Amino acid sequence: MAFLPPIDTSVNIPFADTLNGGEGKVNLLGRPSNNQGIDSLVAMIANKGMAYPFKYEIAIRHSVGKFDPTFSALRLAISCESITMPGKNVATQEIKTHGPVDELPYDIAYAGDVEATFKVGGDMFERRFFDTWIDGQIISSKNFSVGYKDSYSTDIEITQTDLENNPIYRVVLEDAWPKTLHPLELGDEKANEISKQTVSFSYRKWRRVDAESAGFLQGILNKLDLRGRLNRKLENLLGGDIPMIPTAVGGQIISLPFGFDPEHLTSSAGDIINQNIGNLLG
16 A cells, blocks of 8 residues: 655745744644743733823824924923823625625725814913914904915824834824814813813824834933933023922833923923924934
8 A cells, every 4th residue: 555755744834933932933733832822912912011091192284373493393282181092994885796795895984083182281282282373274254264275284203112103003093184173171170180182183194104213202212311411401491400290101101301391381491492492302
């Protein structure tokens, strides 16, 4: 009786070296080894860690009125308390030929606005910025004239980071603009709270982009070295020690110079930083 020669049933697959003890392939028909079990999968997930919703940052780079665009982008990145990562929906149509009805895709819908909430500083910057954006560029409240979309829309970047502040996922909202400036609630019972401004952004579409480079805020923090270099520059500029304020930014507590914290920013501090931010970034 003739016998078939031995057949190699193992195949190379991605991550096989992780799942199969470093051998680089997995036997599809044979009995899995101990390293091919759930424990290896769990170990692989644990090695990558998990994504946490409090680790994020945003970048809104848009020129509005007399606001300095670089300082405005930095201020909004710091004061943003929450934002929604957008989703998408595949539009389908039911088609029947023979047998059961089949559902086939024909378009992608980017449904819903993206909402962001900002902590409002003592100068009301966060509300004044978006109010000026809407009234000065989108539609005038005086004569109701509508601006050109190219002049009032911009790209908004949303980055998910890991616990070490490394970017792991990034999307860009294309042609985004503030659609709704939500009411700002006031009241006697809010004595121990700070004001928060919610803004809803409309956009044409969103796309996923490379997340290897640092995001806007982390890039500024790295470039300025706010814990050291910026403090020394401001000290030379203003004289004396600059108090560093512990501030929650993108889910982490960092020390920011007095004036960058939305709760302590004053017009004079903002003017001084605006005049020198270009040199500091150089």
